[in-house]
Amino acid sequence: MNDKSKIEKPVNVLIVGVGGQGVIMVSKVLALLCQTHGFEVKQSEVHGMAKRGGGVFSHIRFGPKVWSPTIPKGKADILLALEWAEAMRWLDHLKPGGTFIADTQRIVPPFACRNRKRGAERNYSRETPAEIIDKVKNGYALDAEGMAMTLGNRRVANTILLGVLSTALDFSPESWQAVIEKFVPPHTIETNAQAFQEGRSWTANAVKPLPVVSEAPSAESIDITTELTINTVWCKGCDICVKMCPERCLALNEDQEAVLIHPDKCTGCRICEWLCPDYAIKLHKRPNSQTEGTGAGV
Amino acid sequence: MNEISADSFDINEYLRLELFPHFLCPGCGHGMAMRAMLWAVAELGIDKDNLAIVSGIGCSGRMGAYVDANTFHVTHGRPLAFATGLKLARPDLTVIVITGDGDSLAIGGNHLIHACRRNLDITCLMLNNEIYGMTGGQVSPTTTLTRFTTTTPYGNYEPAFDACRLAEAAGASFVGREATLQVPTLKNLIREGIEHKGFSFLEVISDCTEIYGRKNALGNSPEMVLSQKSKMRPESYGGLMSNKVDQPFRPNPFQTGVLARNERQEYGELCRRHIAAKQQAE
Known part of the structure; x- marks a missing residue:
């Protein structure tokens, strides 16, 4: 691709991730790199509630002449995803036979945890990397975050992915490194250079497809039994626990004493215990479901 | 320091259970403040024998009676004076003073400023419920303007202490x-x-639901506790958004968090060094 004449149509690269991961930084690196090689580059991004962990995407198109800044559905040559669920969300933008690069790390958004019942399944993407890699043919799924952790800085995960991306494009590694150096903080230049090499060598050594399954926390692992005991002798019926309980499990009975009316709904958040001015409520948590009985009473 | 999680902390270990249920009104915030204090003590792994709690007069002063530790229940406004003597005599003890807004700012105001000036290693927990609750609801130095109490039947017109x-x-x-x-x-x-x-x-914003809340129609206990949310302004709001800037929009100026921290010479050490120097000279 160093030779301009080789490219006639614009190359479409779609970079997606979650706010704070460095999607914009990655796209800036790629855009500047293409620019220094004399291509026309158009970049378009959305980073709405990025700081709150919302989705971020960036379209990059480069070539001799680029008209539109956005990539139509099913036309992306390369999809680079910094997070697994975002990769699934944007998979339909990848063209058949396009290159798919994804980090398998999971950032579970609050929306996926709306069922607050104990042991409830999270509403997160259920596709495993193996399934997807099998379908896209030309795909890489790697645990870039884990690799970055071994390098000592989890924030270089995006540079590792840039290393993988560099093997799919035809620019020289040195020019990639030179551009990356311009965007990272000076004291992390060395780590980033290592990370970039790590990404490149991973791609060279990888037996493709190489699915890396990162385990989502299973329902069993968060299954706890909570038992709420209410000392009705101490309870003065101030109503605080009843009104403050997010699940509305408590109520006052006719004697103005707090009672647990929905033991099954209790998530064990301890708000009632902490806010009880009379120390009448005590919550016991047990890691497994050995005891069945949950109920009120002294 | 041993880490005590929310699971392993049992407040009953720190209470004189024979005195329970305590005498505080339903929904009184002082109970929550005491839980927080005992939780902190448990987290720090302070032995009950090495913990001394000095409390004055008032609803807050009663807290001292309920904690199973070395406790003083002393004269009105003087817990800091007693605590100063205690800490100087027994520097190995962890001394916590529990006092109220009336106790520490009105009758004990002088003791408070001198305790601050000396900088002795004690922790003063001021439970601020803006009223003299135990004695029937008189106006206190921290009562908000225009609020009703038994001694201000036409509304409070005195400016409050910060x-x-x-x-x-x-x-x-x-x-x-x-x-x-x-x-x-x-x-x-x-x-x-x-x-x-x-x-x-440490100022703890607490609620007096039965007297202050009822006289001022601030709602029942849960509503009063929830309204603290709008009273507070976390520390991170400071700096650019100082009190002056948005006071017209948010009239309640309670900034929360750590408000000041400066390293100064501790008084106990200073005192002991001074005594040792004098003894050597003789």
């Missing part, structure tokens, strides 16, 4: 404020205050 700024100006080396709504945050603040070497002044 106790934290007073303590900071008087020289307290650690000043913080938190509300009882956020028990874990309050626990962390108290823990930091106990760990701090020097005088820690």
Whole structure:
């Protein structure tokens, strides 16, 4: 691709991730790199509630002449995803036979945890990397975050992915490194250079497809039994626990004493215990479901 | 320091159970403040025999009676004076003073500023419920303007103290404020205050639901506890958004979190060094 004449149509690269991961930084690196090689580059991004962990995407198109800044559905040559669920969300933008690069790390958004019942399944993407890699043919799924952790800085995960991306494009590694150096903080230049090499060598050594399954926390692992005991002798019926309980499990009975009316709904958040001015409520948590009985009473 | 999680902390270990249920009104915020304090003590792994709690007169003063530790229940307004003597005589004890707004700012105002000035290593927990609750609801130095109490039947017209700024100006080396709504945050603040070497002044915004809340129609207990949320302004809001800037929009100026922290010479050490030097000279 160093030779301009080789490219006639614009190359479409779609970079997606979650706010704070460095999607914009990655796209800036790629855009500047293409620019220094004399291509026309158009970049378009959305980073709405990025700081709150919302989705971020960036379209990059480069070539001799680029008209539109956005990539139509099913036309992306390369999809680079910094997070697994975002990769699934944007998979339909990848063209058949396009290159798919994804980090398998999971950032579970609050929306996926709306069922607050104990042991409830999270509403997160259920596709495993193996399934997807099998379908896209030309795909890489790697645990870039884990690799970055071994390098000592989890924030270089995006540079590792840039290393993988560099093997799919035809620019020289040195020019990639030179551009990356311009965007990272000076004291992390060395780590980033290592990370970039790590990404490149991973791609060279990888037996493709190489699915890396990162385990989502299973329902069993968060299954706890909570038992709420209410000392009705101490309870003065101030109503605080009843009104403050997010699940509305408590109520006052006719004697103005707090009672647990929905033991099954209790998530064990301890708000009632902490806010009880009379120390009448005590919550016991047990890691497994050995005891069945949950109920009120002294 | 041993880490005590929310699971393993059992408040009953720190209470004189024969005195329970306590005498505080339903929904009183002081109970939550005491839980936070005992939780902080448990987290720091302070032995009950090495914990001394000095409390004055008032609803807050009663807290001392309920804790199973070395406790003093002393004269009105003088817990800091007693605590000063105690800490100088027994520097190995962890001394926590529980006092109220009337106790520490009105009758004990003088003791407060001098305790701040000396910077002795004690932790002062001021439970501010804006009223003299135990004696029937008289106006206190922190009662908000226009609020009704038994002694201000036409509304309070006296300006209120900002106790934290007073303590900071008087020289307290650690000043913080938190509300009882956020028990874990309050626990962390108290823990930091106990760990701090020097005088820690912590204001706890508490509720008097039965007298103050009823006289001013502030709602029932849960509503009063929830309204603390709009009273508070976390520390991180400080700096650019100082009190002056948005006062017209948010009239309640309670900034929470650690408000001041400065390293000063601790009084106990100073005192002991002085005595040792004099003894050597003789």
